[in-house]
Amino acid sequence: MAATTTSSMPSGFGICTTAPDILYLPELVFGGLVWVLVASQYILPNNPMAWVMFVSLFCFVMTLVWMIIFGFGCHRDRSSWAAADFAYHGLAAFFYLSAAVILSYITIIISFSPTSQIYKTYVSATVFAHVATVLYFIHTILSAIRWKHF
Template sequence: MAEQGVPPVPSPAAMSYPAASVGLPTGPEVLRTYSGAFICLEIIFGALVWILVAASNVPVPVVQGWVMFVSVTAFVCSLLFLCAYLCGLVHMIPVNWNFMDLSFHFFAFVFYFGAFVLQAAVSSLANLMRNENSTVLHLSNHKIGLNVAATIFAFAATVCYGCSMVLGFRRWRQ
């Protein structure tokens, strides 16, 4: 029988790995939080940016290539991040998930802000360069509309990543 007041000796396996630090619930309950809702919106808006830029036939490949890279990469990473919470993998991987959440959303916010600015530049230049003497960029009204819609959804995705970053910062500081 163990003595009173003496803590049990922990096993070496329990001492070798730090416990996972998780601030969000796992499973379907994560979808009931603000962070889960923002991650879902990030996935939806990121997919719309990706689809709309691809549908415009990428008239400025250098600039919109970056927009496509950011939107596809952020889409995949957000989807993996959400799946890790839905499947409960956050309890199996010993990582500070609050810091991972903050750092992921910070970098996604910075990159998406840059992508939004570049997409807005393409949309505004296409609108200004519509006269007949211009050789810079000739777009039909349909492609201009696709680029403007992609700009709006890139802004919405940027705002969602910013809100997720703020919520992640609050969880990390607690």
């Protein structure tokens, strides 16, 4: 997958065929899985899982908004949109990295308790959070390449 080197950003179904925009759907799927798996368990008020919930929900909604903006062509081929795409995905990658680390830590702590169903759910959420982190990181790199070519 190579980044688009033309002077315009794709819109419509073009986002389903060009890098990095093709990563929107996997980001939504894996981010949504993290959100659903963490939300399916009881979260204590002082638990750092609230940050994981915030990150997964925020990134899910914002990625959906970005996908809609690019899908409907509302970005009007400006390099500022390429810069904003790079900045958002860089922030999302950083947020997901922090959430994945917190989720890994909580999963290790829960592994010592006898509630194996919660543990299995958190292990799945941890794996999906790390996959989402990698997807957002790759999207950030490809967005930076696209921004550089404007």
